[in-house]
Amino acid sequence: MTTLIKLYGAPVSTCTARVMTCLHEKAVDFALVPVDLFSCEHKQPPFLAKNPFGQIPVLEDGDLTLFESRAMTAYVAEKFKEAGTDLIRHHDLKEAALVKVWIEVESQQFHPAIAPIVYEYFVAPIQGKSPDQGVIDANLEKLSKVLDVYEAKLSSAKYLAGDFYSLADLHHLPYTYYFMKTPCASIISERAHVKAWWEDISSRPAFNKVSEGMNFGEK
């Protein structure tokens, strides 16, 4: 008998959304256990025993406890590889390897440039600060260069790792979703292939189930 997967996190959190989207794509049942960020539940000992870095989300599957959202999605995509959407292309060595490459591209090239921008527009104001234009501009420049490579790649294939949707595309969803609500969204929409790719992946039902809860900062 399989136990129900538990995901500790918050619906507005990008990294929680990343894992929830993956679980929905794989049609895997799970329970979202809310973590109270405002009372800093994630920085206190009971939670720190699950994630010593004091961050959400955390995934529990029976005796296994995991932190780092991309380790969670990799685990779920592999454990349930015969169910739902094939996110890791395990039947094809080359496709599977290319998915790994573009997962790292999101992690090492895209994320470091987009995350600070999303932070400045969404998180800084909650802490009573105005968005730092210097940080935004510097990271927009980096992100633009990354998107130039994406534009070229997506002009020869429908998705990042090839003509198939994969975990590599999925990992981009949460931060880009918030980014598209900022004044900087044009750097996505002015690149024709990136725009088409974004519209495609963000309209997937698995993501729509999750984006309904992503109303950070909205009243």
Next chain:
Amino acid sequence: MATPVKVYGPPLSTAVCRVVACLLEKDVEFQLISLNMAKGDHKKPDFLKIQPFGQVPAFQDEKISLFESRAICRYVCENYPEKGNKGLFGTNPLAKASIDQWLEAEGQSFNPPSSALVFQLALAPRMNIKQDEGVIKQNEEKLAKVLDVYEKRLGESRFLAGDEFSLADLSHLPNAHYLVNATDRGEILTSRDNVGRWWGEISNRDSWKKVVDMQKQQHSP
């Protein structure tokens, strides 16, 4: 007999070393094809075909061309499972997931501040680029917080993911090596009891010593 795999990039590059260390642990024969980055080899059209971001390393075996050092390492571990250190990325899904979370922690939490410090303290002076004291201080603080977590973890566990050396520990070697050997801030690692003990163990592995030798050979006349 299999053709050696190819790794493109200079042995002094941290990301190249990550891949080389993995190949040595896995006993996978490889050919290191160095690039002259000062001459812009990594930005030339032929190289951009295999690495569109113009960075090192790139990797080729008989089947495929790849980039991003951690993707290459995962691929090597999964596609050469019977070679060398079989447990490097775990021999079952639970072990693999536990290693993967610490490999992600390296990539998301350890790498950014340690890379910034290596650049500011070891590379910038050699490239005649002015150091940014603000960036140094900010990243020292960030790295210290990460290493506080490691200190606690490594008091409970011999290596990051458990009792065995894994890809997660390996991934830390290149940046940590530069911090300890090429900057005056090495004590950020060595002054912490458990982190220091762990650093001593992982940097003494035969595979890492071979990487360090390769780096020294590049330097000798």
